Amino acid sequence: MALLQCGACRQRFRTRNFQPDHPYACSKCGGALVVLEPDPPTATTIPPDAQEAARDSARHLGRFTLVHNLGRGAVGTVHQAWDTRLGRWVAIKIIHTGAADPEDLERFRQEASVVASLDHPNIAPIYDVLDAGGRLAIVMKFIDGKTLDAKYLADPAKPAPIDQVVRAVRDAAFGVGYAHGRGFVHRDLKPANLMVGSDSRLYVLDFGMAKVLTRPDGLTDLGRRLGTPAFMSPEQAMGLARDVDARSDVFSLGSTLWMLLTGHPPFQGRSGIEVVRAILRDPTPSVRAARADVPEDIEVVLRCAMEKERDGRYPTAVELAGALNECLLAIETAAENKARGEPIGIPGIPNTVLMVEDEPGVVQLVRQALSKDGLEIVHFADGAAALARAEEMKPGVVLLDVNLPGASGWEILEKLRSLVSYDQIPILMVTGMSGEENVVRGFQLGADDYIVKPFSVAVLRARVRRQLGRRAAGA
Numbered sequence: 001m002a003l004l005q006c007g008a009c010r011q012r013f014r015t016r017n018f019q020p021d022h023p024y025a026c027s028k029c030g031g032a033l034v035v036l037e038p039d040p041p042t043a044t045t046i047p048p049d050a051q052e053a054a055r056d057s058a059r060h061l062g063r064f065t066l067v068h069n070l071g072r073g074a075v076g077t078v079h080q081a082w083d084t085r086l087g088r089w090v091a092i093k094i095i096h097t098g099a100a101d102p103e104d105l106e107r108f109r110q111e112a113s114v115v116a117s118l119d120h121p122n123i124a125p126i127y128d129v130l131d132a133g134g135r136l137a138i139v140m141k142f143i144d145g146k147t148l149d150a151k152y153l154a155d156p157a158k159p160a161p162i163d164q165v166v167r168a169v170r171d172a173a174f175g176v177g178y179a180h181g182r183g184f185v186h187r188d189l190k191p192a193n194l195m196v197g198s199d200s201r202l203y204v205l206d207f208g209m210a211k212v213l214t215r216p217d218g219l220t221d222l223g224r225r226l227g228t229p230a231f232m233s234p235e236q237a238m239g240l241a242r243d244v245d246a247r248s249d250v251f252s253l254g255s256t257l258w259m260l261l262t263g264h265p266p267f268q269g270r271s272g273i274e275v276v277r278a279i280l281r282d283p284t285p286s287v288r289a290a291r292a293d294v295p296e297d298i299e300v301v302l303r304c305a306m307e308k309e310r311d312g313r314y315p316t317a318v319e320l321a322g323a324l325n326e327c328l329l330a331i332e333t334a335a336e337n338k339a340r341g342e343p344i345g346i347p348g349i350p351n352t353v354l355m356v357e358d359e360p361g362v363v364q365l366v367r368q369a370l371s372k373d374g375l376e377i378v379h380f381a382d383g384a385a386a387l388a389r390a391e392e393m394k395p396g397v398v399l400l401d402v403n404l405p406g407a408s409g410w411e412i413l414e415k416l417r418s419l420v421s422y423d424q425i426p427i428l429m430v431t432g433m434s435g436e437e438n439v440v441r442g443f444q445l446g447a448d449d450y451i452v453k454p455f456s457v458a459v460l461r462a463r464v465r466r467q468l469g470r471r472a473a474g475a
Helices: 048-054 103-117 148-152 162-180 210-212 246-262 272-280 296-305 316-339 360-371 381-388 408-420 437-445 457-474
Strands: 002-006 012-015 033-038 064-072 076-083 089-094 126-134 135-139 145-147 194-197 202-204 352-356 375-381 397-400 426-431 449-452
Touching: 012 360, 033 064, 048 064, 048 076, 064 089, 064 145, 089 126, 145 148, 148 162, 148 194, 148 246, 162 194, 162 246, 162 316, 162 437, 246 296, 246 316, 246 437, 296 316, 316 437, 316 457, 375 381, 381 408, 397 408, 397 457, 408 426, 426 437, 426 457, 437 449, 449 457
Parallel strands: 352 375, 352 397, 397 426, 426 449
Antiparallel strands: 002 012, 002 033, 064 076, 076 089, 089 135, 126 135, 145 194, 194 202
């Protein structure tokens, strides 16, 4: 429980099952609620495994209790930990750097605080940096889910669904591209650093870790290259730290998708050195030669993303995300045409569609298309009017334009995502505003999809069906 207060009307509320990461909105005026008194967790709210671990003094790290060891790698050991002050799970990575002097620790804190400024729904955020007995410990959001290698590569005999892995890497590219626009490079993108959470959202893990670990002299405290050989770009493989930029991440994302599609990395060897040699010397292999059912347009995208020369690649991950989105669109359209006679409604999910759109022609097109599927369109042409009625509705899906009278689509999107009742309702932006900045902003504010006008009915139906299906799967 916690005591909350509205920043606008000053109304106070006490809530049960308080979630620190969840935005709360005032039921009176819709203003954002801020925490006045975060009630300390009681014995009944602390998970039993956290209570058990707390009995061992060796598991105490400041206010955190190390509960489960989630894995150990070359960079550090990751623990699932309980935050005793805020009453929530976190992930803590204790870095294998040896003892850090006060100057190094302060630099680590400064670098991590800058990385923590990245605010994107597809990037797992950093909360804090700690001194763990003279070692660096980074506190991150705990994501309950599966990494892409665990989800798609655990069974070599079972090929990963093409649409699922393309979507996963596209979403990762949106998050990485957002960071590229702010001057950050990941440097270690691979299936193990991409996770699908229990909310079905793709999260990029360890973002900025390489930046945090890099000393001012360009070296790392690990005394080696940062990155995983199988997914390194040629410039990383050669150790050319000053040449590593957004295009290096693009190469790693391409290698990641290549492996997810085929079950093995594009460049192989009996050792890390042999893999590096293959990256530097061998041409990028054809993904269709390894898996014939991969569409040709994905082959074209991967060929561009994995060009050996940096100038031949997509300049940032945003352009890669856009190219993958076109591939995904073609896949969904083909599937839609094949299953044209199937209704898109999902049993158990409301059949109402909240549509906020001021173009009568678009409204008529959508109404005609979706009414054949038994979906009821509840339409508002004015943004403010839609907001006034939205809280009392619980539609199956929302279709939202951006340029609207009364209130913009961005305002509506942000407001809806602050309402608990809209937490699991898919919101699709349907707008004429194209361009990477708008697409990135839409996903950043919580949109589940972004459709640019003009669009085909087949595409719209495919996207709505997909979101309704994902909502049903997560119910």
